[in-house]
Amino acid sequence: MNGIVQQQVGTEEAGLAEEPVIVRVSGVKKKYRDVTAVDHVDLEVRRGEFYTLLGPSGSGKTTTLRLIAGFEKPDQGLIELNGADVTKLPPYDRDINTVFQDYALFPHMSVAENVAYGLQTKGVPKDECKERVIEALRMVRLQNFGERKPAELSGGQRQRVGLARAIVNRPKVLLLDEPLGALDLKLRQEMQSELKRIQAEVKITFLYVTHDQEEALTMSDRIAIFNHGRIVQIGTPTDVYEKPADAFIASFVGTSNILHRHGKRFVLRPEKIRIAPLGQLFDEAGLHVEDGRILEAIYVGMFTRYVVALADGTEVTAVRQNFDRTTARFRDAAGTTVQVAWRPDNLFELQ
Structure with a gap:
């Protein structure tokens, strides 16, 4: 596996070792002209896991997430979701939702309408749609904000709306691309605890991208550390902090x-x-x-x-x-x- 340090004890400590693999990336490579963004990446994410892709800017973590989401197509390699090959499928045919840093909320819609939008486009019956929206807003602690517009919310509240809009669809995997990056330090720290709480409650697999080491150490069951388009270590937060595989990891993580x-x-x-x-x-x-x-x-x-x-x-x-x-x-x-x-x-x- 390209010399990657694998520490399977990490999933055992998290109680997830016996869960099936829900995301598998095998030998994936992606180039943009002369730049290799992702260089033969292999990873396995188990069901219910909070799995973080961590690395500096340009290390390949976000490109890997976009490949899993279907926004980019790999030059070679295989991407599987729940055992099925989805390498060539478009994003809308993958049971995946993505939360972005900018939240991408519709400003003319209320909070409840934003959360309901994905369900409505899928033709979910009105009564079921209403119940699921109420439940999603309860999970993110915004049950009393359904009638407000995004402009009337704080940055942290808008982030929660974006999260509710994703989890209301009950995807097998939720991809999060640096969703806390636009928040100030105090709010970002509060939202780290909230995200972990929500993930434990909804029991959806989270695949999270960040360059922030504290976020990764605080929330993750396992962390894959990227450098120059490759994964250089996979392990629990304790593993990668206490037993770094090389000098780069030792200096980057803390x-x-x-x-x-x-x-x-x-x-x-x-x-x-x-x-x-x-x-x-x-x-x-x-x-x-x-x-x-x-x-x-x-x-x-x-x-x-x-x-x-x-x-x-x-x-x-x-x-x-x-x-x-x-x-x-x-x-x-x-x-x-x-x-x-x-x-x-x-x-x-x-x-």
């Missing part, structure tokens, strides 16, 4: 320190590093301790971030929660000599 020791490379996360004044004893035996000098201290509210130069010239980033006043000693402490320490088992060797 912040990492790459240490060179004894001819090998190791990943050490900033929150695993302890920092203390020179000569102060740490309260745990067995720690690896090194001397260093603070180059920079950045106050970030809940914690302070330190850049420390070790004796061999390596620079590491450490974070310390601001839970007491002793942190204030380091806030303007550039040049201060300190000790840093970590447990040896917090080092993860890169292959």
Whole structure:
């Protein structure tokens, strides 16, 4: 599988290992002139899974989603939905709905009319349509907003309308293309919890695209990390954060320190590093301790971030929660000599 790191324990931890595969992408490739956007991608998504495609801009994640949706046709490879080959089918013949970043709501229609639109075009009976719209709005907590127009809603509420319009059709798979990208930070964090709650309630498979690592770690059962058109690692949020397959993943998913020791490379996360004044004893035996000098201290509210130069010239980033006043000693402490320490088992060797 092109050297992809696969961690099937991820689906077992999520309770989904025994569920059937509902989306299968096999050997899919897509080029635009001389640019290879997707390069032999393979992935399997199980029924009921919240599966995230994560990667930087231009990594191939959105193109992969568009191929699954049917908006693009692959140059080669196979796309299956619920065991059936849909590679050549148009979007309207696939049991899939897509939620976009811009929501694409009809401004002249009410919220309820927007949600009902897809059902009406399919000829769903009026009474059934009304019941399903009410239920979809209840799921997204907008049951009292049915008569409003999109212009009368906040950004987060419009996002929920777009979600309700998709789930009301009861698709086998819901594709979400960076749907929270237009929201401010606080609202985006609130909607992360809402999306996970809704997905658990409707029991629809979510295939979610984002470049935001926090979104991926917060909501996903499994994550496929893209780089240069390929999937470079698949695993649970814990897997990809604690055991990155390579230096790219270690640096892209959160912040990492790459240490060179004894001819090998190791990943050490900033929150695993302890920092203390020179000569102060740490309260745990067995720690690896090194001397260093603070180059920079950045106050970030809940914690302070330190850049420390070790004796061999390596620079590491450490974070310390601001839970007491002793942190204030380091806030303007550039040049201060300190000790840093970590447990040896917090080092993860890169292959």
